[in-house]
Amino acid sequence: MRPANRSIAAALFVCALLALQLFGQAPDCAALEDGRIGVLYVGCIARSRPFWEMRNDPLFSLTFVQATLRDWAGWGPIQQAEGESQVYRIVRLYMPRSYRDLCSRFDVIVLSNANREAVGPKNIEMLAAGVRDAGMGLFMAGGWETFGGAFARPPWGDTSVGELLPTIDVPDTWVQYPNFGLRLVIDEWEHEFISSLPWKRENAYFMTDFHHNLVRTKEGSQTLAHVEGSSYGNDPAMVTWDLQNGARVFAYTGEIYFFNRMNPVWTYYIDFGSNLMIYLDNRPVPQDIDLVHALRFKMSEIAIRKSLLLSLLEFCDRFGANTGKFVEAMDEIDQVILDARPQYFELRFEEALESYRNAGEMLADLEIKALELKDKALFWIYVIEWLAVTGTAMVCGLVLWSVMVRRKLYREVRMTRLTDRPLDV
Numbered sequence: 001m002r003p004a005n006r007s008i009a010a011a012l013f014v015c016a017l018l019a020l021q022l023f024g025q026a027p028d029c030a031a032l033e034d035g036r037i038g039v040l041y042v043g044c045i046a047r048s049r050p051f052w053e054m055r056n057d058p059l060f061s062l063t064f065v066q067a068t069l070r071d072w073a074g075w076g077p078i079q080q081a082e083g084e085s086q087v088y089r090i091v092r093l094y095m096p097r098s099y100r101d102l103c104s105r106f107d108v109i110v111l112s113n114a115n116r117e118a119v120g121p122k123n124i125e126m127l128a129a130g131v132r133d134a135g136m137g138l139f140m141a142g143g144w145e146t147f148g149g150a151f152a153r154p155p156w157g158d159t160s161v162g163e164l165l166p167t168i169d170v171p172d173t174w175v176q177y178p179n180f181g182l183r184l185v186i187d188e189w190e191h192e193f194i195s196s197l198p199w200k201r202e203n204a205y206f207m208t209d210f211h212h213n214l215v216r217t218k219e220g221s222q223t224l225a226h227v228e229g230s231s232y233g234n235d236p237a238m239v240t241w242d243l244q245n246g247a248r249v250f251a252y253t254g255e256i257y258f259f260n261r262m263n264p265v266w267t268y269y270i271d272f273g274s275n276l277m278i279y280l281d282n283r284p285v286p287q288d289i290d291l292v293h294a295l296r297f298k299m300s301e302i303a304i305r306k307s308l309l310l311s312l313l314e315f316c317d318r319f320g321a322n323t324g325k326f327v328e329a330m331d332e333i334d335q336v337i338l339d340a341r342p343q344y345f346e347l348r349f350e351e352a353l354e355s356y357r358n359a360g361e362m363l364a365d366l367e368i369k370a371l372e373l374k375d376k377a378l379f380w381i382y383v384i385e386w387l388a389v390t391g392t393a394m395v396c397g398l399v400l401w402s403v404m405v406r407r408k409l410y411r412e413v414r415m416t417r418l419t420d421r422p423l424d425v
Contacts (some may be wrong), residue, residue, distance in 0.1 A: 043114035045076030113143030137280025150174035166221030
């Protein structure tokens with residue numbers, strides 16, 4: 001190669017390096033430095049369980065994007081869309097602004113009943129690049145708007161995201177019948193994710209109405225569970241594989257909120273979502289399900305109780321009550337919970353559960369004192385209310401006695417105004 005050509009090649013190489021540093025892709029590493037798993041949930045928020053309850057789990061940082069065009073499902077607890085145009089606006093507002101933003105904040109992408117047209121081609125390419133190039137995990141849950149779609153909804157199979165899935169779409173097919181004749185059957189009991197959940201311990205009617213998209217598996221994928229029905233015998237239900245870069249992709253052909261429709265409700269549905277996100281982030285999935293379930297339940301309970309207590313204290317504060325000591329006590333509880341986080345992240349579940357139990361005991365004592373404070377703050381309200389009710393009752397009684405009992409207030413008449421006939425008196 002001539003010197004001039006070598007100089008040009010070297011200059012181009014340097015320019016390429018600078019371009020990668022300035023505009024290039026984010027490195028393949030954990031998105032959140034504090035050890036949490038960043039989850040981008042795109043789809044139907046109204047049907048987002050168990051992910052909505054997972055917000056109380058300190059292991060996860062969840063961001064929700066309403067991206068469904070299915071009838072009433074445009075409603076969500078934080079994002080409501082009255083029409084199709086508002087769905088597109090919500091997607092523009094809440095989706096990551098760039099590929100770098102995506103990779104710096106999230107580890108796993110969830111597409112749950114997400115409409116392909118609502119998500120948009122640009123966002124679809126960005127999400128696919130996050131999985132294909134940055135090693136992010138990908139989870140697609142079934143519904144009318146995912147996989148092959150149903151009832152004229154657009155399929156995902158021919159998109160860049162569809163290329164990453166371990167399944168092949170059967171377009172516009174949704175299996176819903178026979179009623180209570182669609183039974184989910186586990187195939188790989190020893191799989192790391194499957195073995196982390198108590199599938200065998202449920203009643204005989206567990207998962208017998210598994211509505212789902214119809215798909216076919218790709219070569220090299222692993223089917224963890226299938227659906228059996230009276231008219232067929234093997235529809236894929238849970239399929240997974242690892243991409244060449246190590247990214248894990250999981251296809252679940254039923255709707256993600258299905259476990260909540262069971263009667264009785266499957267109490268481990270939150271563990272299903274949590275363990276699946278851990279698996280897709282290439283972390284060891286906890287296998288002591290009873291211990292971990294108790295810990296997650298306690299974390300959710302503490303979060304709800306704290307929220308109610310703070311609302312009560314805010315109410316008392318509006319009536320002039322001194323809540324300073326309660327704020328200090330709440331800070332102590334928050335510190336106990338904060339100290340339990342590294343225990344949870346490092347899989348020391350027994351220690352974390354003990355810490356949350358201590359926080360619960362501290363919270364119980366504070367709840368009793370807060371109720372006493374509420375009674376003191378509202379004492380004069382109670383007195384004024386009693387006086388108002390009693391005074392009103394006395395006035396009404398006096399009026400009633402005067403009108404209905406004191407006959408001298410009435411004057412006698414000998415003829416009615418309706419009939420004009422004399423009356424016998």
